[in-house]
Amino acid sequence: MKSKLFGKEIRLVDLDPHTVEGIKRVKIGSFNELGIPPELLEKEKQMNMYEGFAQLESERGPCEVTVNGQPLPPRNDLFNHSPDGFQWGYHGSGPAQLALAILAFEFGNRTAITDHQKFKRDVIATLQIDESWTLTSTDLLRWRQSE
Numbered sequence: 001m002k003s004k005l006f007g008k009e010i011r012l013v014d015l016d017p018h019t020v021e022g023i024k025r026v027k028i029g030s031f032n033e034l035g036i037p038p039e040l041l042e043k044e045k046q047m048n049m050y051e052g053f054a055q056l057e058s059e060r061g062p063c064e065v066t067v068n069g070q071p072l073p074p075r076n077d078l079f080n081h082s083p084d085g086f087q088w089g090y091h092g093s094g095p096a097q098l099a100l101a102i103l104a105f106e107f108g109n110r111t112a113i114t115d116h117q118k119f120k121r122d123v124i125a126t127l128q129i130d131e132s133w134t135l136t137s138t139d140l141l142r143w144r145q146s147e
Helices: 040-042 094-106 111-122 138-147
Strands: 002-005 008-013 049-053 064-067 131-135
Touching: 049 094, 064 094, 064 111, 094 111, 111 138, 131 138
Parallel strands: none
Antiparallel strands: 002 008, 049 064, 049 131
16 A cells, blocks of 8 residues: 655555554554554654663673663664674674664664664763663654754
8 A cells, every 4th residue: 555655655564663653553444534544643652761781790791681671682684793792882893783773673774774883883882881771762862863
């Protein structure tokens, strides 16, 4: 099914739920007079909370990162910077994988692929390596708007 959104033709089956604000599911027949699902117009985006849990210095290795209390998918399918897992606090492969995973979850694959190195430099590398941290959707939007 095709529709127009902000003057651009889109196929609704191609929408990425992580990219489009507020979309949970698209039901056949649930379109308004513009042919746009109401979920797209409401802009009710869930606030995501990303949490990184530091390990003791003696236990260095991949760190645990969650989103809304669930493990954050590493998204090695997009780019395999670090098959060993996430890290933060420096400019390496683990922080690059973390930046990619967070941006993919929050903004979708395209943004993650194009912007994750900048996000790593601006945010992930500045987190204290031996401290736990929390980032929210609001923090990510502020970073994106500051670009």
